[in-house]
Amino acid sequence: MAEAVGFSSMDELVEATVPKPIKRGPMSLPGKFHEGLTESQMIDHMKYLAAKNKIAKSYIGMGYYNTIVPPVILRNIMENPGWYTQYTPYQAEIAQGRLESLLNYQTMVAELTGLPMSNASLLDEGTAAAEAMGMCLNIGSRKRPKFLIASNCHPQTIDVCVTRADGLGMTASIVDPDKFEFSKDVCGVLVQYPATDGSITDYASLVSSAHANGVKVVVATDLLALTCLKPPGEIGADMAVGSAQRFGVPLGYGGPHAAFLATSQEYKRMMPGRIIGVSVDANGKPALRMALQTREQHIRRDKATSNICTAQALLANMSAMYAVYHGPEGLKAIADRVHGLATVFSEGVKKLGYQVGSDPFFDTVKVSASNASSLAETAAKEGINLRVLDANTVTVAFDETITLEDVDNLFKVFAKGKQVNFTAESLAPYAGSSLPKEMVRESAYLTHPIFNSYHSEHELLRYLHRIQAKDLSLVHSMIPLGSCTMKLNATVEMMPVTFPEFANIHPFAPLDQTGGYQEMFKNLGDFLCEITGFDSVSLQPNAGAAGEYTGLMVIRAYQKAKGEGHRNVCIIPVSAHGTNPASAAMCGMKIVSIGTDANGNVDIAELKQAAEANKDKLSALMVTYPSTHGVYEDGIDDICDIIHKNGGQVYMDGANMNAQVGLTSPGFIGADVCHLNLHKTFCIPHGGGGPGMGPIGVKKHLTPFLPSHPVVSTGGIPPSSEKAQPLGTISAAPWGSALILPISYTYIAMMGSEGLTSASKLAILNANYMAKRLEDHYRILFRGKNGTCAHEFIVDLRAFKATANIEPEDVAKRLIDYGFHAPTMSWPVHGTLMIEPTESESKAELDRFCDAMISIREEIRAIENGTCNAADNVLKGAPHSASMVLSDKWNKPYSRKLAAYPATWVESSKFWPSTGRVDNVYGDRNLVCTLINGDAAPAEERVATA
Structure with a gap:
């Protein structure tokens, strides 16, 4: 493979690719982990750690409850790679199964809360409440900056909201709900129902008073209680938030769990998170899709509804199926x-x-x-x-x-x-x-047949497998998405997640009951410090986007402590990760965008000019390395120096750590803080759109400012010798989604120092090998100075619009017919595909994908030379579902075989999309986000009855 790229070895390729000034020395993980453990040794080690956790009968509550996970759901969703290796359903045609399950989730939440619209999950109850607070601010056009929080809310929810309010320029006041005063500067209030002490209050009169003064009411609630209690929607609440954890998701020492936010249709474009909606496909058949995607942060950037792109899809699916069962x-x-x-x-x-x-x-x-x-x-x-x-x-x-x-x-x-x-x-x-x-609740809920049909294990098992079969995941083929790093989630890494000693621990259990977790946290902190070159890490942020936000808030707290709280300018290159501007906006920062040169590198002259022009107010630079253009930039160390000389801090986005581990590191390069997407580089599975974890690493001077927690005190790992000055609380649980940390821990411990480095080298090799195979057929947009790319590369499709009327979406949908998920489409450059193969894929799989892309290029060429109809061809008609191909009517100018079996390997193992191309515009114009009661039609039809 290296020779095919033009180098004598993989090491020679890497030497030519990674700039010499930023190359680090050999990595050295501590003790026995340096060499890496075998799989059997790892299982023994995790059993040893598990034995140090003590399972008690926890009556702590506070939004977290033990639950019975139905074994049919445990085995067939939580432990099933057909569910946990799926990608976010951006390609709706090969995601109809999880879209159906998430629509079930939205329906469950909407009907139990008595509000017409729900999102498809958020990170946890505390951050969901903070998102609702931000919605209240936006509904009031940001002119009413005060938010009242009832003193009998859960303490972790209160602290998360107070922290978030500070970044948004709001004032969050903790008040006895009997003493709320609805002054003209109040945008909203938050009450807990039932309250943290268990008491239940009728908030109907409070809601009336609030509305009379133009104040919105957010109710943090409990779904199980709402089967008995009058729901928030019936007492007039504007929003309801909470956690679906007790619906069949293990405690897991705090997560991952699916949170929810329900509201009215009036606020649909202000809602954070993802929304699943009903639409139709190209044949007019009902189909599901993610609705209103233009709200998402990589599209709207600093004007996005939120930076929290990571939902908790896998856990939402478990909770939805718990309700179905x-x-x-x-x-x-x-x-x-x-x-x-x-x-x-x-x-x-x-x-x-x-x-x-x-x-x-x-x-x-x-x-x-x-x-x-x-x-x-x-x-x-x-x-x-x-x-x-x-x-x-x-x-x-x-x-x-x-x-x-x-x-x-x-x-x-x-x-x-x-x-x-x-x-x-x-x-x-x-x-x-x-x-x-x-x-007492009198209204009906969950009346749709889906919630009244699968109450035996046999029926639920069949339902789960029926909808699973509609979804393409890593069990079928590679998912080569740039900046998303869909790699192997090894079975041994997944096993400890369902060990009872990890799964059944309350997040606020006494520390002497959590010795195994604490030892793992310490070891993992040491691993991540060695890998990143930082002095301490925080494990609290429970998503990559939450890590971005946390990193900037640490910088903000540090600068405030120095008497430089006026620093509020954040410089963000256009080649930085797409979530960055939204994160900066949530921290109250003013964003200065800078461009790139013709090679995709940060324009250093422009950056220097911007830094010097804003030196008195410069807070931070947000930079992704290697850039999202798939290039190792030579001047990254100079870029860090420029920012530091002008009084700022360097935040490095960890989205592309898969190209850094063992070869360089953010700390070595000169960054002050970096978040790590553990679901990317460190193997936590994507779960169809979450869970994830986004810990941050920081230099010594930032360590005292890492987040803490009001119930169980936290801080940096290892802790700072200086007095802690925590920025506040970031997530509802002290260590975020602690239950999935064993996945990354086991990955690092088994790979060892050399294995981790080899993984980075292989990622670079695989990307360059694919780019070389494709360069005679497609233009490769950016390369480094020696003609190589990093771990991902961009294929330019823009010319085909003029030559064949072909858009990137056409190529993406045609790849489905070949059995592949499309690469990242039209980001970071419009009209392109960004491909990241990861180190997990074999040469055979890389070649298979390249063969598909080359074959598609020939299909485009047939349009260009007039052999095929420019308006009606296999690309415009893609993807081709079984019902389309098997229909009695076939009026296409190409054969059924070409439509369905464009390559020999497809004939031996065909993945059929369950729908034709989904109409996105129709779904947004006719927004339906819950199940609608129909007749006793099959489930597939009932889902989209509208």
Whole structure:
């Protein structure tokens, strides 16, 4: 392969590609990890770590609950590469399965919250509340910068909102909800329903007062409770946010979990996150797609609705299937049982002489107890975790895993050694509902047949596999997306995720119960510091875009501490990652955009001029390296020097770390902070659009400013010797989506220092090999000074518009007929495809994709020379579904065989798109984002009934 590119070896190619001034010395991971562990050694090591975590019965609540993950969902979604290796459904024709599941999720959320529209998931409840706060600001045209947060919201939600408000230039005030004052500068309020102490308040009058003063109301809520309680939409709330975690997703020490945001159609273009909508395909058949994509940050840049592009699609699919499996009656039965256990406990502790809260409750009972901490410590010794609300109050939150025997064990703890002369079972017949009639839900929910058809395991199994078969994933073929790095997610890396000792830990469990997690965090921190050249990392950001935001907020906090809070200018080259401008805008920064030269490199002269012109206000540069143009720029070290000389800090986007690991590093190059997309370089699977993790690495001077947490204190790994001055709280859980960190940890530990370096070299080799094979057929847009590219490259298709009326979308859809997902389309350069093969793919797979692209070029040439019809040809007609090809009518000027079987390998293993080309415009003009009740038609038709 190297010889085909023009070099005698892979090392010679790498030597010619990576600029000499930024080449690092050999990497050295600590101890036994330097050489790398075998797979069997890794499994033993993870079992050793798992054994250091102690699973307790957690009654902590605060938005996190133990749940029973139905095994049919655990095995067939969470542990199934056909679901967890899918890409975000930008190519709708080969994503109809997960689009259907996500539409189910949106419908579930919309109907349970009583609001007409939901997104397809957000990162966690705290950040969803912060997104809603930002919506309130935008609805008021940013003229009402104050936001009121009820003091009885979850503490992590409060802190995330306060941090986010600071960056947005808002004031978030924590107020007793009975004392809200709706002044003219208030844009919105946030209330918790049920509250963090378990109490339930009827907010109808509060909503009326708020609306009378032009104030929007956001309700943070619980989906299981809403099967019993009057939903937010019915009391007039403008938005509802929360987490779907307790719908069949493990605790996982804090994540990943699917959050939600529901609202009215009026605010659809202001909503963050992704929205799945109903449309039609080229044949007029119902089809699904991601709607309103023009809101996304790589399109709108600094004017985007949010920078949070990473949804939690895999977890949303699990929660949606949990609702499909149980149905409305099953969910209500679970809710009634949870509430019943809480009322039994309430009656029992009263008998033991305790006072309980006077407010109605659903699953969380507030108990007055002198020396609450002592009681909690006693409970912990018995393997029971209680929440200490204050010095004289504990709360006890119930979930579907709790039994009557567990309640009896609680009575023993609260009896403090005295005899308990009753049992939970004996109290059960006398424990009635605590919910007042006026707050009990009477409206129906989940009435669509999809939620009422698959309640046996056999039926759900078939449904899962039926819709899985509609989706192309890494189990079928390579997904060569530039800047997304869709690589192998090795089975051994995935195994620890479902170890109970990792999966069933509450995020606020006492630290002495989480020794395995803490050891893994420390080791992973050491790994990432060695890889990046930084002094400390924070594991809290739970998405790449959240990492960008965190990195800039660290810089902002550092500059404020130096008395330079006025620095607010962020320079962003057009070759930087597309999410960067939105992240800078969320931090209140003024963005100065600079261009690139003819070779795709940052225009250093323009950058220097911009830095010097703004030197008194310069806060940061956001730069991606190698650039999104797929080039290692020679002047990157000079670029860092220019920024530092003008008083700024360098933020490096970690999207392209796959070309850095072991060869160079952000810290060595001169960056001050960098986020790492663990779902890109470090093998966390994409999950159909999430989960991800976006830890940041920082230089020593920034370490004291890394985020902390109000419930479990965090900071840098390793910690700073200086006094901590944390920027605030970034995500709802202390260590973000901790459950998926074992994936990256095992990847690094098994690869070892040399293996990680080899991976980077192979990524470069594979990209250059493909570029060489394709250069005689397509123009390769940018290359480095020695004629090579980095780990990705851009194919220019712009000329074909004039010669054959062919757009990049036509090539992308035709690739589906060859069994491939398209590369990144029309980004970062309009009219192009950006290809990233990754190090995981074999030469045979690379050749197969190149053969497909070359064959498509010949199909374009046939249009150019007049052999094929310019308006009706295999590219314009692509993709070709089975129903199209097998139809009685075939009026195309090309054969069915050419349409469906354009290459020999397709004949032996055909992946059929389940729909023709989807009409994007129709879907946006006729926006439908929930299931509509139809007749008893097959599920495939019912999904799109509109």
